[in-house]
Amino acid sequence: MVKVGVMGYGTIGSGVVEIIERNNSVLAGRIGDAIEVKSVLDIREFEGDPIHDKIVHDYKALAADPEISIVVETMGGVEPAFTFVKEMLENGKSVCTSNKALVADKGAELFQIAKANGVSFLYEASVGGGIPIIRNLSETLTAEVIEEIAGILNGTTNYMLTMMSEEGWEYEDALKDAQAKGYAEKDPTADVEGFDACRKIAILTSLITGRTVDFETIPTEGISKVTATDIKYAKAMGRAIKLIATSVVAGDTYVARVAPYLVPSTHTLYHVSDVFNAVFVHGNMLDDAMFYGSGAGKLPTASAVVADIVEIAKNPGKVIDMSWSDEKLVLGDVSEMTTAFFVRTKKDIAAVKAVFGDVELVTAEGVSGEIGFVTPIISEKDFAAKSSALGDVIGYLRMK
Amino acid sequence: MVKVGVMGYGTIGSGVVEIIERNNSVLAGRIGDAIEVKSVLDIREFEGDPIHDKIVHDYKALAADPEISIVVETMGGVEPAFTFVKEMLENGKSVCTSNKALVADKGAELFQIAKANGVSFLYEASVGGGIPIIRNLSETLTAEVIEEIAGILNGTTNYMLTMMSEEGWEYEDALKDAQAKGYAEKDPTADVEGFDACRKIAILTSLITGRTVDFETIPTEGISKVTATDIKYAKAMGRAIKLIATSVVAGDTYVARVAPYLVPSTHTLYHVSDVFNAVFVHGNMLDDAMFYGSGAGKLPTASAVVADIVEIAKNPGKVIDMSWSDEKLVLGDVSEMTTAFFVRTKKDIAAVKAVFGDVELVTAEGVSGEIGFVTPIISEKDFAAKSSALGDVIGYLRMK
Numbered sequence: 001m002v003k004v005g006v007m008g009y010g011t012i013g014s015g016v017v018e019i020i021e022r023n024n025s026v027l028a029g030r031i032g033d034a035i036e037v038k039s040v041l042d043i044r045e046f047e048g049d050p051i052h053d054k055i056v057h058d059y060k061a062l063a064a065d066p067e068i069s070i071v072v073e074t075m076g077g078v079e080p081a082f083t084f085v086k087e088m089l090e091n092g093k094s095v096c097t098s099n100k101a102l103v104a105d106k107g108a109e110l111f112q113i114a115k116a117n118g119v120s121f122l123y124e125a126s127v128g129g130g131i132p133i134i135r136n137l138s139e140t141l142t143a144e145v146i147e148e149i150a151g152i153l154n155g156t157t158n159y160m161l162t163m164m165s166e167e168g169w170e171y172e173d174a175l176k177d178a179q180a181k182g183y184a185e186k187d188p189t190a191d192v193e194g195f196d197a198c199r200k201i202a203i204l205t206s207l208i209t210g211r212t213v214d215f216e217t218i219p220t221e222g223i224s225k226v227t228a229t230d231i232k233y234a235k236a237m238g239r240a241i242k243l244i245a246t247s248v249v250a251g252d253t254y255v256a257r258v259a260p261y262l263v264p265s266t267h268t269l270y271h272v273s274d275v276f277n278a279v280f281v282h283g284n285m286l287d288d289a290m291f292y293g294s295g296a297g298k299l300p301t302a303s304a305v306v307a308d309i310v311e312i313a314k315n316p317g318k319v320i321d322m323s324w325s326d327e328k329l330v331l332g333d334v335s336e337m338t339t340a341f342f343v344r345t346k347k348d349i350a351a352v353k354a355v356f357g358d359v360e361l362v363t364a365e366g367v368s369g370e371i372g373f374v375t376p377i378i379s380e381k382d383f384a385a386k387s388s389a390l391g392d393v394i395g396y397l398r399m400k
Numbered sequence: 401m402v403k404v405g406v407m408g409y410g411t412i413g414s415g416v417v418e419i420i421e422r423n424n425s426v427l428a429g430r431i432g433d434a435i436e437v438k439s440v441l442d443i444r445e446f447e448g449d450p451i452h453d454k455i456v457h458d459y460k461a462l463a464a465d466p467e468i469s470i471v472v473e474t475m476g477g478v479e480p481a482f483t484f485v486k487e488m489l490e491n492g493k494s495v496c497t498s499n500k501a502l503v504a505d506k507g508a509e510l511f512q513i514a515k516a517n518g519v520s521f522l523y524e525a526s527v528g529g530g531i532p533i534i535r536n537l538s539e540t541l542t543a544e545v546i547e548e549i550a551g552i553l554n555g556t557t558n559y560m561l562t563m564m565s566e567e568g569w570e571y572e573d574a575l576k577d578a579q580a581k582g583y584a585e586k587d588p589t590a591d592v593e594g595f596d597a598c599r600k601i602a603i604l605t606s607l608i609t610g611r612t613v614d615f616e617t618i619p620t621e622g623i624s625k626v627t628a629t630d631i632k633y634a635k636a637m638g639r640a641i642k643l644i645a646t647s648v649v650a651g652d653t654y655v656a657r658v659a660p661y662l663v664p665s666t667h668t669l670y671h672v673s674d675v676f677n678a679v680f681v682h683g684n685m686l687d688d689a690m691f692y693g694s695g696a697g698k699l700p701t702a703s704a705v706v707a708d709i710v711e712i713a714k715n716p717g718k719v720i721d722m723s724w725s726d727e728k729l730v731l732g733d734v735s736e737m738t739t740a741f742f743v744r745t746k747k748d749i750a751a752v753k754a755v756f757g758d759v760e761l762v763t764a765e766g767v768s769g770e771i772g773f774v775t776p777i778i779s780e781k782d783f784a785a786k787s788s789a790l791g792d793v794i795g796y797l798r799m800k
Contacts, residue, residue, distance in 0.1 A: 289693030
């Protein structure tokens with residue numbers, strides 16, 4: 001009998017308990033042993049709920065329970081999750097987490113503790129919800145050098161951008177709607193400013209390079225400056241605005257960024273709408289591939305946690321290694337990255353051409369008193385200098 | 401040192417050799433040991449080619465080579481591939497294959513032989529080319545009951561349907577173009593009549609159920625009856641025609657089918673164009689997911705073979721189990737499956753309504769002398785009876 005402990009009976013934690021109950025016989029068949037949730041750590045009691053009998057309040061007692069071999073962490077945040085997870089690993093329990101903040105911040109340290117104690121620390125659910133992107137990058141696309149990852153990794157902002165595009169809404173309307181539907185938090189900063197996507201692309205980049213990427217060094221812009229007028233221009237260009245977290249090989253390192261991009265309809269990410277997530281991967285042999293699915297939500301995310309449990313339970317005594325080292329990966333210089341930019345300005349065409357040269361003008365229905373144009377492919381550094389020289393820039397977006 | 405033998409130096413086999421050379425240090429890092437191709441079995445000599453020194457002609461000599469622990473089979477067809485693979489397994493070598501005909505026809509037998517000899521028989525490249533669908537169904541989506549698979553599993557036909565849609569071509573024009581580009585064989589039957597996709601969905605259904613699906617029991621229609629007029633109707637409905645290989649849970653079994661479907665633009669498979677493949681999966685917890693990529697081609701397919709090699713080489717002495725038993729899975733009765741049908745007929749609307757009841761008429765620009773309509777959702781059996789009662793049916797397609 002494989003006995004599991006769950007830390008945090010919120011959305012994902014209760015989903016894990018539900019899947020282990022509902023798919024119990026299928027899971028037992030795959031593991032080759034019966035499986036059950038023995039204890040659930042939460043500060044609440046859940047009186048009257050069937051889970052009440054399994055609730056415990058002391059993480060040290062959970063860690064000391066010799067029957068429990070696998071612990072799920074679905075509390076979120078760095079502390080006290082880190083302290084609790086460390087205690088579990090040191091007590092010889094493998095841990096599966098959905099907590100991207102924990103993995104991005106403390107991953108390398110927790111991998112080392114896990115290895116030292118002969119157990120596994122897995123985190124499939126921390127990126128892309130139900131999309132099995134961690135396992136695909138670490139165990140499946142193993143013949144590849146991954147040259148590019150471009151992900152729609154935040155369902156909340158993708159929902160908002162989809163609604164802005166479909167309904168013509170301004171950002172504020174989309175945010176209110178997302179909050180009303182429970183997709184966005186009361187304080188939506190982590191989602192809308194790209195901080196959530198930033199941690200996720202840091203995790204993916206650490207995984208493919210084997211070294212720790214400091215998420216704080218990734219230039220990150222969210223969608224809060226995207227307007228209904230930007231969407232009109234995007235449509236006029238046959239493009240969609242998507243918040244993309246990207247990591248691209250650059251010499252012996254990668255350059256990473258989170259920003260809203262104008263994605264052409266020929267790109268597979270163009271069609272990823274609503275709360276869905278997708279991860280586009282370019283391998284040096286495989287060429288383009290994409291993994292698509294529910295990036296959030298109770299059961300899809302819990303499904304990824306349970307897949308971690310199954311892999312650990314199927315391989316008793318084995319340390320499953322999806323780790324990276326604590327050696328830092330210094331990311332490449334973004335200012336040297338090149339792309340075409342879409343720019344909106346109050347200046348006239350002559351001024352634009354004088355600064356940017358041969359640009360492509362874009363007109364959008366119902367937009368006046370400004371001009372929109374696409375620059376040639378230039379470096380970030382050049383763009384910063386030129387847009388400053390031009391002046392009166394209302395906004396800009398990168399072209400994917 | 402991991403030494404590999406390759407049987408068949410055609411497109412995929414030479415791709416395997418190329419990847420092992422080009423990504424050699426990355427592969428060695430992942431395996432934890434150096435890797436090289438020692439011998440290549442082919443009837444040809446390849447004089448003047450660097451591979452010439454590794455060419456061998458006797459499969460028994462390859463099987464007897466104690467240095468070779470993993471053999472790749474990229475010959476295609478059931479014989480002599482089966483005889484050769486059996487010999488390798490019986491000599492204690494693990495085998496990785498790209499050969500869907502072999503896996504669909506002899507899978508269960510080869511898994512048993514592999515297990516009896518303590519080696520692995522893997523086949524990631526046999527379905528979906530570079531898309532890692534075998535590993536995702538067997539090792540990644542392990543928390544799920546897979547309720548539906550719908551795959552665009554044949555790149556040739558998807559390319560042809562894309563060109564018919566984009567260029568307004570008839571089927572024959574698209575076939576000639578695909579042959580000229582090397583996507584379709586001189587005898588294109590296996591692709592255009594759906595036989596290739598049929599073997600692939602048989603493999604996927606066997607994998608998720610653990611029992612052998614006889615591919616000959618899967619109702620299979622290809623695209624050779626699809627016309628430029630059908631495409632016009634599809635566009636009028638905002639749909640695309642895609643050759644879909646599908647397997648859907650039905651009680652304690654599955655119903656499978658290969659046929660051209662009218663796919664709505666809201667479905668993720670709608671956007672899969674050109675030679676790309678994609679596998680849509682619906683899990684009971686995960687909901688919808690999709691795996692997309694190069695379904696054919698030298699390097700993408702070879703990448704999947706090399707991923708099998710890496711998994712075997714990383715786990716010496718372990719039998720990697722992605723098998724099913726030789727027990728037959730009796731597929732569900734297709735005649736009870738229900739769907740809406742798009743129908744073209746020379747009969748008038750009154751006759752159509754008298755037989756099918758409340759249908760939805762479809763008009764397409766430039767099409768006259770017939771009527772197109774969509775039936776209510778009815779069973780296959782009812783549809784057969786009613787279309788026979790109506791008479792003068794020019795053609796029909798199922799609605800996805």
